[in-house]
Amino acid sequence: MPIDEDGNRADIISGPDSIPGRMNLGRLYAPYFNAAARDVKKMVLEAFGYDRNFKGKVTIEHVAAIPKEKYDLGVSIMLKFYNIISERQYREFTENLNEEEQLHWVMLYINEPPYLYIPVDSEKLLDEVVVEIEKNFKLVYGPVSYVGRSGQKVTTKNKFRIAPLYMMLLDKIADAWLSVDIGKHSNFGILAAMNRMDKHSTPWRRTPPRLFGETESQLYCCYGGREMIAELLDRSGNITSQKEIAKKILHEPNPTNIEELLDRDKIPLGNARPIQITQHLFNCAGFRVKYGEEK
Numbered sequence: 610m611p612i613d614e615d616g617n618r619a620d621i622i623s624g625p626d627s628i629p630g631r632m633n634l635g636r637l638y639a640p641y642f643n644a645a646a647r648d649v650k651k652m653v654l655e656a657f658g659y660d661r662n663f664k665g666k667v668t669i670e671h672v673a674a675i676p677k678e679k680y681d682l683g684v685s686i687m688l689k690f691y692n693i694i695s696e697r698q699y700r701e702f703t704e705n706l707n708e709e710e711q712l713h714w715v716m717l718y719i720n721e722p723p724y725l726y727i728p729v730d731s732e733k734l735l736d737e738v739v740v741e742i743e744k745n746f747k748l749v750y751g752p753v754s755y756v757g758r759s760g761q762k763v764t765t766k767n768k769f770r771i772a773p774l775y776m777m778l779l780d781k782i783a784d785a786w787l788s789v790d791i792g793k794h795s796n797f798g799i800l801a802a803m804n805r806m807d808k809h810s811t812p813w814r815r816t817p818p819r820l821f822g823e824t825e826s827q828l829y830c831c832y833g834g835r836e837m838i839a840e841l842l843d844r845s846g847n848i849t850s851q852k853e854i855a856k857k858i859l860h861e862p863n864p865t866n867i868e869e870l871l872d873r874d875k876i877p878l879g880n881a882r883p884i885q886i887t888q889h890l891f892n893c894a895g896f897r898v899k900y901g902e903e904k
Contacts, residue, residue, distance in 0.1 A: 611753040615648075616662065617771040619753075638735050642694060644772035646723035648748045649690045654719065656683035663719075669709075672716050684711075687718065693741045695726050696733075722773075786813035791851050798848055798882035839878050844871075846881035 612618040628636050651661040658679050675683075691699035702714060742748070750770050757763045793815040795801035803816050821829070821842070829838050844850050850871060857871075858864045879900065891898055 611755040611765075611769070611771065613749055613753045613769070613771050614751050615651075615749040617647075617749065619771045621776075635735075638739070640770070640772035640774045641739060642725060642727070643723075643774060644770055645694070645742050645746065645748055646690070646725055647773060649686065649746055650718070650723050652746070653683045653687050656686055657719075659719075666720050667716055669712050669716050672712050672719070680715075684715065687715075689745065690742075693745065694738055695731075697728070698726050787817070789814055789817040791855075792816045792845065794848065794882075797886065799846060799886070843878050843881045846883050847876070848882065849880065850876055 610619045611622070628634065654663050655661045656679055657675050672680075688699055688702065691702065702711065706714060748770075751768050752765045753769045753771065754762055754764045792800045793803070793807065800816060803814070807815050821838075826838060829841075844854065853876060854870055857867060861867050888898060
């Protein structure tokens with residue numbers, strides 16, 4: 610994975626298209642502020658006399674032993690950053706803490722990842738905060754390097770920022786058998802909803818949650834064409850097609866590699882039961898719908 614000049618290595622690479630696509634521009638501020646807090650903390654550690662990548666743990670005694678000149682310099686950098694990005698944290702440290710409590714704050718600042726308190730009713734606009742940070746601090750922002758498929762190290766021409774970002778993994782793991790070969794049909798030959806008896810008669814579902822919604826149908830039409838949609842709908846709603854598919858799979862010498870599952874000259878499209886019912890209703894109303902030639 611890519612690594613920047615300061616040794617920060619990416620865990621995830623995400624495309625930028627989803628941010629304007631979902632109109633979630635606030636997503637840009639979170640990694641920037643996290644990166645700023647990380648880089649400023651490294652500046653504070655250097656001012657205290659530690660290595661900028663120090664990962665150890667310190668006690669209050671260690672903090673108290675830092676030379677006063679270095680301690681004051683590091684705290685001034687930390688407070689300067691707080692005053693820009695979180696005035697409440699700045700006021701809390703400077704106005705409400707005694708000397709011992711300030712030492713404890715600095716100890717936690719060294720030992721733990723940077724913590725920022727930026728409430729929704731913050732007095733400053735976020736874009737103004739970004740401008741102030743850029744004016745007062747030099748953050749890590751430049752080319753990144755990675756090992757390409759050729760095995761050679763590659764350095765990008767463009768600048769990138771590798772930044773921490775809190776991500777929540779949504780639980781979308783199904784705990785039921787949702788896959789359906791042929792859905793349950795009603796006595797009219799169309800897909801039927803499950804009743805109470807069906808839900809507990811088998812350990813799997815007898816009816817899919819949904820075959821196609823409007824959005825999915827439009828996407829399939831765009832990428833696969835109308836023929837693909839017609840084929841899938843016919844296989845789910847045409848009992849004759851379903852019987853032929855089952856027979857073909859059972860009698861085929863190589864059932865996992867069937868060249869043609871359905872012969873559409875023998876079983877043409879357009880004869881699924883929902884279409885037949887619709888055509889019957891139209892006929893009763895006095896008109897008939899026919900397929901026209903595609904121009």
